[in-house]
Amino acid sequence: MVHIVGAGPGDPELITVKGSRYLAEADVVIYAGSLVNPALLSLCKKGAAIHNSAKMTLDEVIAMIEAAERKGEMTVRLHTGDPAIYGAIQEQMDALEKRGIGYDVIPGVSSFLATAAALKQEYTLPGISQTVIITRNEGRTPVPDRERLRSLAAHQATMCIFLSITMLDTVVQELIAGGYEETTPIAIVQRASWPEQKIVRATLATISKEIEGMNIDRTAMIVVSRCLGADYELSRLYAPEFSHGFRKARKPGKE
CATH class of the missing domain: 3.40.1010.10 (Tetrapyrrole methylase, N-terminal domain)
Structure with missing residues (x-):
């Protein structure tokens, strides 16, 4: 076996x-x-x-x-x-x-999840993003036209980009061309969960400058999302006025 x-x-x-x-x-x-x-x-x-x-x-x-x-x-x-x-x-x-x-x-814990843990970040914040796109930029392995970064960027979802750090300038250009604003937050995490973990936070406009001289290599994960540091709505799951199978809604002022 x-x-x-x-x-x-x-x-x-x-x-x-x-x-x-x-x-x-x-x-x-x-x-x-x-x-x-x-x-x-x-x-x-x-x-x-x-x-x-x-x-x-x-x-x-x-x-x-x-x-x-x-x-x-x-x-x-x-x-x-x-x-x-x-x-x-x-x-x-x-x-x-x-x-x-x-x-x-x-199955194992994927690096995109370890990256979220390193960033202390939820990828699916109410009112911001409820979709996570796992993708990569085209390199030696081709990417279908409909799955190019420029096309995916139109969704404005949280995007976790694998295997693309060596093409960061191209990644940024494609994301902006696809619809992300230059001020969109971006984070790069190298070797999430390793002792030598590195985290860099910036915007699409500034990230290339921010990582200069940091020896960020091909194992790094790129996360692009307005979830990174955004104001967001609270989850309905724990709201007192919200009912679900395990709890009835409570009226304001009622315990």
């Missing part, structure tokens, strides 16, 4: 209990070395075969899993964050299915 495990955003304590257990039980661990925090490997049992997939091809990864399966060994394929988001796991799952190899997927 192969377990595809989301390692979380970096902090070793943010892997799920199930993911941690499988990692501790695995005979073979193949981890995404360019992104996964090596501290997580301390959870592996003594004698486990640990392999960094950063320099491996898909065929090499699958061949290694097949070899482990023939030996009756349990494999953990360890991905950063949640493997369903930019994890390139679909091609791995399809390859396993073609070979009749059983697998499951253990």
